[in-house]
Amino acid sequence: MKNMSSKTTLPPGPGGMPVVGNALQFQRDPLGFVREMEQIYGRMATIRIGKIPFVLCFRPEHVRYFLTEQQRNFTKINQNGAGNLRFLLGDGLLTSEGEFHRQQRRLVQPAFHRSRIENYADTMVRLTEEMLREWQVGQEVDIAHEMQQLTLRIIMNALFSVDSREQTARLGAAFNSVINNGGRALGRRNRLRVDLPFTRYHKVLEAKRTLDTFVYDLIAQRRKEGRDTGDVLSMLLEAQDEGNTMTDKQVHDQVLTFVAAGHETAQNTLSFTFYLLAHHPQAREKLLAELRSVLHGRAPTAQDLPNLPYLEWVINEAWRVYPPAWTQGRRAIEAFDLDGYHFPAGTIFVFSQWVLHHLPDIWGDPDTFRPERWDPANTSKLPQFAYFPFGGGSRICIGMPFAQMETKLLLATILPRYSPRLKPGFALELQPRVTIRPKHGMPVVLDATPVNTEAENVPTA
Numbered sequence: 001m002k003n004m005s006s007k008t009t010l011p012p013g014p015g016g017m018p019v020v021g022n023a024l025q026f027q028r029d030p031l032g033f034v035r036e037m038e039q040i041y042g043r044m045a046t047i048r049i050g051k052i053p054f055v056l057c058f059r060p061e062h063v064r065y066f067l068t069e070q071q072r073n074f075t076k077i078n079q080n081g082a083g084n085l086r087f088l089l090g091d092g093l094l095t096s097e098g099e100f101h102r103q104q105r106r107l108v109q110p111a112f113h114r115s116r117i118e119n120y121a122d123t124m125v126r127l128t129e130e131m132l133r134e135w136q137v138g139q140e141v142d143i144a145h146e147m148q149q150l151t152l153r154i155i156m157n158a159l160f161s162v163d164s165r166e167q168t169a170r171l172g173a174a175f176n177s178v179i180n181n182g183g184r185a186l187g188r189r190n191r192l193r194v195d196l197p198f199t200r201y202h203k204v205l206e207a208k209r210t211l212d213t214f215v216y217d218l219i220a221q222r223r224k225e226g227r228d229t230g231d232v233l234s235m236l237l238e239a240q241d242e243g244n245t246m247t248d249k250q251v252h253d254q255v256l257t258f259v260a261a262g263h264e265t266a267q268n269t270l271s272f273t274f275y276l277l278a279h280h281p282q283a284r285e286k287l288l289a290e291l292r293s294v295l296h297g298r299a300p301t302a303q304d305l306p307n308l309p310y311l312e313w314v315i316n317e318a319w320r321v322y323p324p325a326w327t328q329g330r331r332a333i334e335a336f337d338l339d340g341y342h343f344p345a346g347t348i349f350v351f352s353q354w355v356l357h358h359l360p361d362i363w364g365d366p367d368t369f370r371p372e373r374w375d376p377a378n379t380s381k382l383p384q385f386a387y388f389p390f391g392g393g394s395r396i397c398i399g400m401p402f403a404q405m406e407t408k409l410l411l412a413t414i415l416p417r418y419s420p421r422l423k424p425g426f427a428l429e430l431q432p433r434v435t436i437r438p439k440h441g442m443p444v445v446l447d448a449t450p451v452n453t454e455a456e457n458v459p460t461a
């Protein structure tokens with residue numbers, strides 16, 4: 001129903017070029033562009049990609065409105081920086097809607113309950129220690145690559161009982177190819193999808209074939225063995241709906257979704273946390289002091305985590321400064337009124353963690369990395385949804401407890417042994433795709449972390 005005082009035009013926004021609208025401005029620098037829109041227009045701005053208007057919403061109460069208060073009036077949009085997510089992930093949990101989504105979510109939810117997640121802690125620490133045994137003091141590595149391999153191995157082990165480095169390496173390369181080429185090859189503006197060698201489209205198809213073959217082989221093998229390992233794959237294969245089990249395609253879409261959503265975000269969290277700690281030696285020393293006093297040199301367990309509050313603040317702050325998922329979108333099912341505007345059915349809305357996590361009126365010094373802002377004494381005045389790295393409402397990230405435990409355990413295992421130092425001359429360039437990732441990886445030198453407390457005040461970065 002229309003509120004008589006609401007305006008029927010969309011909120012103001014920048015003028016665009018014929019045919020492409022604001023697409024070029026957006027593509028040139030997505031992160032700078034969306035923040036600039038907030039600075040110029042305040043609460044909302046309308047941009048046009050081609051002919052299609054996108055209403056950007058910048059206030060926490062907007063996010064609350066879309067994700068919780070009125071969530072039933074919105075569906076997701078699955079077109080973003082990586083092209084069409086549905087093309088890659090089919091009807092997995094991230095991309096499906098309605099009753100199918102609800103039923104699938106109910107089915108796999110038990111695998112992500114906190115009590116169940118704790119069973120994965122040993123695997124997380126064991127695989128990290130394996131990686132550390134191969135690292136050497138003074139060695140140069142791309143920490144982004146290392147974290148991708150590690151988080152992929154963890155997700156494959158924990159959810160699908162697969163432990164093969166060779167497969168992990170192939171899967172990692174295939175995901176990178178989709179992420180690097182998918183935006184241009186599958187975006188709205190590329191209507192010429194010709195599968196010729198050396199084209200981006202061909203590279204994406206090749207990578208997708210690798211991923212699909214891997215997942216279908218995994219399903220076929222498990223169906224043949226008929227064993228129930230109690231993992232997420234067994235849950236999916238045994239699920240019954242009115243007497244029917246899921247088809248291979250349905251299981252495939254869910255598996256691929258978990259592998260994609262479950263490693264890319266965690267890998268970027270870890271890379272950015274190492275980056276931030278390298279630039280903030282005092283925070284790193286404080287974190288190390290906490291780890292030493294709780295762990296006394298032994299490996300961390302899930303039970304240690306409540307005793308490591310500063311570790312949690314560091315990660316929360318890394319998610320604020322560099323939110324892995326940097327934007328979410330919703331499409332209105334029915335017309336509605338908000339902020340004095342009347343929005344017709346079908347209007348698309350975008351709200352961005354990147355913008356909201358950097359609003360100066362909420363955070364004061366938004367570009368400063370300051371873990372202390374997560375001291376509970378300082379968080380009580382934060383408006384709900386000023387911070388939402390995992391989304392919210394019924395579509396909140398199902399992997400949130402998994403990711404929270406994983407990132408803490410991995411840092412608590414790695415940092416007491418190694419303090420990754422950025423290679424001289426490295427300048428971070430952000431690449432905003434489905435997630436924000438470091439565009440050119442993150443080359444570091446693996447310095448040994450001193451074991452004695454006397455050395456705690458010596459900055460190495």
Ligand code: HEM
Binds near residue numbers: 269323390391403
């Ligand atoms: C730092 C780590 C992570 C971040 C920042 C993150 C962020 C998000 C966000 C923002 C959403 C909501 C998207 C939307 O509603 O538009 C989401 C959904 C989802 N995430 Fe995560 N995620 C992380 C880790 C994981 C992990 C480890 C898994 C799996 C093991 C996972 C699986 C999923 C799935 C399946 C959905 C779709 C849920 C649904 O729609 O019901 N995520 N994630």
